[in-house]
Amino acid sequence: MPLRRSNVDTDQIIPAVYLKRVTRTGFEDGLFAAWREDPGFVLNRPAYAGASILVAGEEFGTGSSREHAVWALSDYGFRVVIAPRFGDIFRGNSLKQGLLTVELPQAAVETLWDTVEQSPTTTVEVDLAAREVRCADRSWAFSLDDFSRWRLMEGLDDIGLTLRHEDAITAFEAQRPSYGVVVS
Amino acid sequence: MSRTLAQKVWDTHVVHRANGEPDLLYIDLHLLHEVTSPQAFDGLRMAGRKVRRPDLTIATEDHNTPTDNLLTISDPTSRTQIETLRRNCAEFGIRLHPLGDPEQGVVHVMGPQQGLTQPGMTIVCGDSHTSTHGAFGGLAFGIGTSEVEHVLATQTLPQTTPKQLAVNVTGELPAGVTAKDLILALISKVGTGAGRGHVVEYRGSAIEKLSMEGRMTVSNMSIEWGAKAGLIAPDDTTYAWLEGRAFAPRGKSWESALDHWRSLPTDPGAVFDSQVELDASSLTPFVTWGTNPGQGAPLSASVPDPESFSTEAERTAARRAVEYMALSPGTPLRDVAVDVVFVGSCTNGRLEDLRLAADVIRGHKVADGVRMMIVPGSAAVRAQAEAEGLHEVFTAAGAEWRFAGCSMCLGMNPDTLKPGQRSASTSNRNFEGRQGKGGRTHLVSPAVAAATAVVGRLAAPADL
Numbered sequence A: 001m002p003l004r005r006s007n008v009d010t011d012q013i014i015p016a017v018y019l020k021r022v023t024r025t026g027f028e029d030g031l032f033a034a035w036r037e038d039p040g041f042v043l044n045r046p047a048y049a050g051a052s053i054l055v056a057g058e059e060f061g062t063g064s065s066r067e068h069a070v071w072a073l074s075d076y077g078f079r080v081v082i083a084p085r086f087g088d089i090f091r092g093n094s095l096k097q098g099l100l101t102v103e104l105p106q107a108a109v110e111t112l113w114d115t116v117e118q119s120p121t122t123t124v125e126v127d128l129a130a131r132e133v134r135c136a137d138r139s140w141a142f143s144l145d146d147f148s149r150w151r152l153m154e155g156l157d158d159i160g161l162t163l164r165h166e167d168a169i170t171a172f173e174a175q176r177p178s179y180g181v182v183v184s
Numbered sequence B: 001m002s003r004t005l006a007q008k009v010w011d012t013h014v015v016h017r018a019n020g021e022p023d024l025l026y027i028d029l030h031l032l033h034e035v036t037s038p039q040a041f042d043g044l045r046m047a048g049r050k051v052r053r054p055d056l057t058i059a060t061e062d063h064n065t066p067t068d069n070l071l072t073i074s075d076p077t078s079r080t081q082i083e084t085l086r087r088n089c090a091e092f093g094i095r096l097h098p099l100g101d102p103e104q105g106v107v108h109v110m111g112p113q114q115g116l117t118q119p120g121m122t123i124v125c126g127d128s129h130t131s132t133h134g135a136f137g138g139l140a141f142g143i144g145t146s147e148v149e150h151v152l153a154t155q156t157l158p159q160t161t162p163k164q165l166a167v168n169v170t171g172e173l174p175a176g177v178t179a180k181d182l183i184l185a186l187i188s189k190v191g192t193g194a195g196r197g198h199v200v201e202y203r204g205s206a207i208e209k210l211s212m213e214g215r216m217t218v219s220n221m222s223i224e225w226g227a228k229a230g231l232i233a234p235d236d237t238t239y240a241w242l243e244g245r246a247f248a249p250r251g252k253s254w255e256s257a258l259d260h261w262r263s264l265p266t267d268p269g270a271v272f273d274s275q276v277e278l279d280a281s282s283l284t285p286f287v288t289w290g291t292n293p294g295q296g297a298p299l300s301a302s303v304p305d306p307e308s309f310s311t312e313a314e315r316t317a318a319r320r321a322v323e324y325m326a327l328s329p330g331t332p333l334r335d336v337a338v339d340v341v342f343v344g345s346c347t348n349g350r351l352e353d354l355r356l357a358a359d360v361i362r363g364h365k366v367a368d369g370v371r372m373m374i375v376p377g378s379a380a381v382r383a384q385a386e387a388e389g390l391h392e393v394f395t396a397a398g399a400e401w402r403f404a405g406c407s408m409c410l411g412m413n414p415d416t417l418k419p420g421q422r423s424a425s426t427s428n429r430n431f432e433g434r435q436g437k438g439g440r441t442h443l444v445s446p447a448v449a450a451a452t453a454v455v456g457r458l459a460a461p462a463d464l
Helices: A068-076 A088-096 A106-118 A146-154 A158-163 A166-174 B005-011 B038-047 B076-092 B107-113 B128-136 B145-154 B179-190 B212-225 B236-242 B251-262 B312-324 B351-361 B379-387 B390-397 B446-455
Strands: A053-056 A080-083 A100-103 A124-127 A132-135 A138-141 B014-016 B023-026 B029-032 B057-060 B095-097 B122-125 B139-142 B156-159 B163-170 B198-203 B229-231 B274-279 B286-288 B296-298 B340-343 B371-374 B422-425 B440-443
Touching: A053 A106, A053 A124, A068 A088, A080 A106, A088 A100, A088 A146, A088 B145, A106 A132, A158 B145, A158 B156, A166 B014, A166 B023, B005 B139, B005 B198, B005 B229, B029 B107, B029 B145, B038 B076, B038 B145, B057 B107, B076 B095, B107 B122, B107 B128, B107 B212, B107 B379, B122 B128, B128 B139, B128 B212, B128 B229, B139 B229, B145 B156, B163 B179, B179 B212, B179 B274, B179 B286, B179 B296, B198 B212, B212 B229, B212 B236, B212 B351, B236 B251, B340 B351, B340 B446, B351 B379, B351 B390, B351 B446, B371 B390, B379 B390, B422 B446
Parallel strands: A053 A080, A080 A100, B029 B057, B029 B122, B057 B095, B122 B139, B163 B198, B163 B274, B198 B229, B340 B371, B340 B422, B422 B440
Antiparallel strands: A124 A132, A132 A138, B014 B023, B023 B156, B286 B296, B286 B440
């Protein structure tokens, strides 16, 4: 699905009024809530129904740390967002939640936009193992660090990974300075 | 080897380091609020995990609270969210400052005012403006809910080493130009993505001269240009501000802490990956005209012509922004009339900000048809302001004196703009609909906010 906009901040992805829920599901109704009121907005176009890859402009996901932005995209059915550049916190959140964020150069994004706008049924393939995006006869490599790729491919629980180092945490705590802040 | 301030803080918090993996960092303080924590607590319960260090964790209620009273949350969904935080804190033994508590307030005002934020610490919170705490010379950054759960369970976070960026602000701010003008001008100069992947250190004579409140305003908006964190070296201003606060070390501990803190500033010869220069003496009151914090201009300028920008992406963004903001290119910014003036938020809701606004508005009246809201950043700031009589200055001018909270910064609680309304706001984000669906936001300093309230159009104190 082509989203020809840059600086799509997390307030656009999901406005704050949708953050009041204490549960983890059902955030798709808040996705791009303000923009969806426009019948011509790309999410409302039947040609792109069921798309699992969103292709957006630079600085996608800037602003607030709300992980609800990732949940809204995932709950709606997106598996991948492609953009020239992402906000750091959003990118971190997305990789933790299994929403793959792929950085491609602006020119590649323009090519993808042009292609899927001309022919909405074009298949775009994102190959996490090969770190490659393929569309028609074109392909672009993308970078993703080995550690994040491994976590995504294996679907690993971050807390479980960290708790392998619990002894190191305990040892670290034993040598923290005595003047450090204690809340209670 | 010479190291930067941020590298020193980082190095002293590495719990585990291995090739090809992010460093595992220890977190000294974890701040919680009602919006980004409920799903994290649920995650803990589902996995049968506990909060590892409730004694390094503290919560407050701020985002989704009313500011017209302390007792009644009329929206049932909001009430559930607040009650969920209270239940979670009780269950896991976490200190909470709820509505009505003398220390309740915006999380990034509440922490520093109690002396919880100290140099050299690692501080996280499920809120992007956690960068605020970097003003004390610690490494402080915003995290998502998965990471909130991770810190609750392990008191650590895996983190990839960021790049180092120095912002050198030379010269001296002219009279009437504030920290807010400085950071707005900087973001406008470098753009909203310039800090990405970096921790930033703000340095130079203009930064050294800022008060702690001013430094917090600067560090607060680091995220608005994409930086992970924004640090300022601790110095005598920092220590004077901290000494005697509730959680500041005392006696011998204070001396030990001071020794450590004095070792933190960046070593001479330390290398930054990149540098940005800004001359403070050239700055004037600065406001935003668009829908991201980088779309700003001096108050004396006019709404820019979108076609004047150098890249197509910027031109497209500016066209859309000018249309959303209902502005015409070429209109002097001083001609832009506002409906609402909001003074508050984690950016500008501290005592010094309220004093600045009060000094400007003293003896004047809020213009007809303009609503001015003063929302102290915390209950303690509110009490201090009242002890100084500031509330009387505001109410005499016709402004609303409200209770502490995030209020109109984020369009979540009852304080919102109506569709089409235009605000001058001391907050940090002018995104489309940020302060309420269809609302239009101009980011300004507290001094400009107060002058704007009097004139009814964007204005500086010198215009009164």
